[in-house]
Amino acid sequence: MLPPLRIGQHVSETPVVLAPMAGVTNTAFRRLCREQGDGFFVAEMVTSRALVERNDVSLRIVSFEDYEQPRSAQVYGVDPATVGAAVSIIAGEDRADHIDLNFGCPVPKVTRKGGGAALPWKKELYTRIVDAAVRAASPHHVPVTVKMRMGIDDDHMTYLEAGKIAEDLGVSAVALHARTAAQHYSGQARWDAIKNLKEHVTTIPVLGNGDIWSAEDALNMVAHTGCDGVVVGRGCQGRPWLFADLTAAFAGRDERVTPGLGYVAETIYRHGEYLVEFFGDEGRGLRDLRKHMAWYLKGYAVGGEARQALALVDSLADLRRKLDELDHDAPYPGEAAEGQRGRAGSPKRPILPYGWLDSRELSDEFRITLQEAELSVSGG
Numbered sequence: 001m002l003p004p005l006r007i008g009q010h011v012s013e014t015p016v017v018l019a020p021m022a023g024v025t026n027t028a029f030r031r032l033c034r035e036q037g038d039g040f041f042v043a044e045m046v047t048s049r050a051l052v053e054r055n056d057v058s059l060r061i062v063s064f065e066d067y068e069q070p071r072s073a074q075v076y077g078v079d080p081a082t083v084g085a086a087v088s089i090i091a092g093e094d095r096a097d098h099i100d101l102n103f104g105c106p107v108p109k110v111t112r113k114g115g116g117a118a119l120p121w122k123k124e125l126y127t128r129i130v131d132a133a134v135r136a137a138s139p140h141h142v143p144v145t146v147k148m149r150m151g152i153d154d155d156h157m158t159y160l161e162a163g164k165i166a167e168d169l170g171v172s173a174v175a176l177h178a179r180t181a182a183q184h185y186s187g188q189a190r191w192d193a194i195k196n197l198k199e200h201v202t203t204i205p206v207l208g209n210g211d212i213w214s215a216e217d218a219l220n221m222v223a224h225t226g227c228d229g230v231v232v233g234r235g236c237q238g239r240p241w242l243f244a245d246l247t248a249a250f251a252g253r254d255e256r257v258t259p260g261l262g263y264v265a266e267t268i269y270r271h272g273e274y275l276v277e278f279f280g281d282e283g284r285g286l287r288d289l290r291k292h293m294a295w296y297l298k299g300y301a302v303g304g305e306a307r308q309a310l311a312l313v314d315s316l317a318d319l320r321r322k323l324d325e326l327d328h329d330a331p332y333p334g335e336a337a338e339g340q341r342g343r344a345g346s347p348k349r350p351i352l353p354y355g356w357l358d359s360r361e362l363s364d365e366f367r368i369t370l371q372e373a374e375l376s377v378s379g380g
């Protein structure tokens with residue numbers, strides 16, 4: 001199949017990464033995924049500025065349990081000095097073993113200021129940010145990786161150049177979400193771009209990301225692109241057992257998890273318990289669990305009323321009661337539980353600062369706008 005995936009000194013026998021997802025990949029969800037299979041499991045992103053200001057929520061996001069080895073954090077930032085300082089905090093204070101940099105966020109409130117997927121267009125700035133991160137991390141032997149999109153839109157592609165720059169600066173792997181910012185989460189990921197990147201970046205692992213809904217999709221992506229590993233996001237929402245399938249598939253085994261409703265209900269309950277533990281607050285943990293319900297129940301024979309009730313759970317006892325009312329003997333529904341899930345939507349014209357595309361250099365005017373691109377970010 002594929003050799004183990006190496007990110008710096010860290011090795012996973014299964015060449016799979018749980019994609020960082022804001023609001024999803026906290027310790028609780030990572031734990032459920034790790035229980036199922038191998039890989040790197042990346043925490044939700046933190047913004048460099050919040051980390052440098054030692055914001056409590058950000059510090060909690062980059063806290064890991066003892067069993068989490070290696071610990072993968074993700075940083076988003078727009079300023080080389082601040083990103084360097086954030087990486088120094090994480091690496092220097094031994095808060096993580098691997099740091100991923102996020103250059104893929106397509107949301108208008110971020111790209112409007114020149115951040116996220118708009119940033120690699122400013123080639124020198126991108127270079128300085130990646131360089132600052134690698135320099136801050138390397139004394140602590142913490143590998144840095146880069147995660148990006150193909151570019152802003154089809155006329156403004158940045159991924160080949162950004163991948164090469166990262167490779168030259170000493171980054172340990174690059175991951176490509178094979179969509180442009182303009183595509184958001186719509187349409188299909190363009191795996192050909194992953195193949196192009198793999199041909200362009202030759203000395204470090206190239207990881208493919210986008211539209212892996214099953215272990216078969218992961219194998220197909222590897223066959224199609226020659227990539228060294230896959231990054232899985234929405235496909236495991238409400239389906240942490242996808243990691244068991246991926247581990248089996250990359251080991252050449254055919255077995256797949258096809259859970260009946262009883263197994264799903266037990267997983268939901270455990271997820272609830274882990275979230276309560278993570279937040280240290282029962283109400284908060286259960287409120288967070290609500291958004292996962294539709295993902296867990298996709299395709300299962302559960303009526304509208306029961307779904308609605310589960311989307312309003314407010315305590316573990318309430319959760320147990322409502323789960324007990326489900327038909328635990330209901331079998332795996334097959335195709336109805338598979339395929340696309342989570343965020344989708346339609347293409348959107350990227351909103352950029354006025355004149356952003358006119359030059360690859362960063363003018364002073366944009367320098368100021370860019371600072372605001374880090375103020376209200378929530379994922380990629």
Ligand SMILES: Cc1cc2nc3c(=O)[nH]c(=O)nc-3n(C[C@H](O)[C@H](O)[C@H](O)COP(=O)(O)O)c2cc1C
Pocket residue numbers: 019020021022023024044045074102103104105147177209210211212231232233234235342343378379380
């Ligand atoms: C809810 C949600 C939150 C996300 N948050 C982040 C994030 O914090 N950092 C990041 O680099 N990408 C983020 N992403 C993008 C994913 O990491 C991934 O690149 C994208 O979903 C495509 O992969 P998929 O088709 O396997 O879902 C997020 C995606 C979703 C759906």
